[in-house]
Amino acid sequence: xxxxxxxxxxxxxxxxxxxxxxxxxxxxxxxxxxxxxxxxxxxxxxxxxxxxxxxxxxxxxxxxxxxxxxxxxxxxxxxxxxxxxxxxxxxxxxxxxxxxxxxxxxxx
Amino acid sequence: xxxxxxxxxxxxxxxxxxxxxxxxxxxxxxxxxxxxxxxxxxxxxxxxxxxxxxxxxxxxxxxxxxxxxxxxxxxxxxxxxxxxxxxxxxxxxxxxxxxxxxxxxxxxxxxxxxxxxxxxxx
Numbered sequence: 001x002x003x004x005x006x007x008x009x010x011x012x013x014x015x016x017x018x019x020x021x022x023x024x025x026x027x028x029x030x031x032x033x034x035x036x037x038x039x040x041x042x043x044x045x046x047x048x049x050x051x052x053x054x055x056x057x058x059x060x061x062x063x064x065x066x067x068x069x070x071x072x073x074x075x076x077x078x079x080x081x082x083x084x085x086x087x088x089x090x091x092x093x094x095x096x097x098x099x100x101x102x103x104x105x106x107x108x
Numbered sequence: 109x110x111x112x113x114x115x116x117x118x119x120x121x122x123x124x125x126x127x128x129x130x131x132x133x134x135x136x137x138x139x140x141x142x143x144x145x146x147x148x149x150x151x152x153x154x155x156x157x158x159x160x161x162x163x164x165x166x167x168x169x170x171x172x173x174x175x176x177x178x179x180x181x182x183x184x185x186x187x188x189x190x191x192x193x194x195x196x197x198x199x200x201x202x203x204x205x206x207x208x209x210x211x212x213x214x215x216x217x218x219x220x221x222x223x224x225x226x227x228x229x230x
Contacts, residue, residue, distance in 0.1 A: 043153065088216070
C-alpha cells in the first residue's frame with residue numbers, strides 16, 4: 001500500500017519542541033518529503049531526502065527515519081510555524097506518488 | 109517561477125485544461141520533472157501526475173482514465189487535461205517542479221506555483 005498516515009492535529013507551546021510523524025510502507029524504501037502549507041498559501045518544501053533543508057528553511061526543522069515512519073521535528077516552535085504539514089513519498093512498486101492526509105500544527 | 113493559467117470555471121462534463129508556464133528556467137532540463145497537484149476546498153493535497161521533458165508521464169491511478177499531460181519545451185510550458193469533470197473536481201490546482209532521484213531514494217516538489225481555484229459548476 002502507498003498510503004501515508006499522519007495525525008490530524010497537534011499543538012505546541014511557543015518555543016517548545018514538537019514531533020510530527022508519517023507512517024507508510026513506502027517509507028521502508030524511500031525517504032519522505034515534508035511540506036508546510038500556511039493558510040491561503042501554496043505548500044513550501046521544508047525537508048527532503050535524508051534530513052536535507054532547502055535554502056531559506058530554518059534549522060529548527062529536522063527529520064529522522066526509522067522503519068516505516070518518518071518524523072519531522074520542530075525545535076523551538078515559532079508562531080510562523082503554524083499551518084498544515086504534509087508528508088509525501090513514492091509508491092514502492094508503481095511509478096506514482098502520494099501525500100499524507102496532513103497534520104495541523106497550532107502554536108499556543 | 110511557475111504560473112498556472114486557464115479557465116477558472118468549467119461546466120460539467122467538459123474538460124478542464126490548465127497550463128503551467130515556467131519562467132527563469134527550462135522544462136527541458138534533464139534533471140527536472142514537472143507535476144500537477146490539487147487540493148479540494150478544506151481538504152488535503154492530491155498528486156495528479158508528473159511529466160518529463162521527453163513527454164513521458166505518470167498519473168494518479170484513481171484518475172488515470174481521465175487525465176492527460178503534455179509538455180511544450182519551446183514555450184517552457186506543461187499542461188493538464190482532465191475530462192468529464194464533476195463538482196468533485198473543484199479544487200485549487202498547483203503545478204510544481206518535481207525532483208526525482210531514485211538512486212538517492214528521494215522525490216520532492218521544490219518549487220510550487222500559486223494555486224488556481226477551478227470551480228466545476230453548471
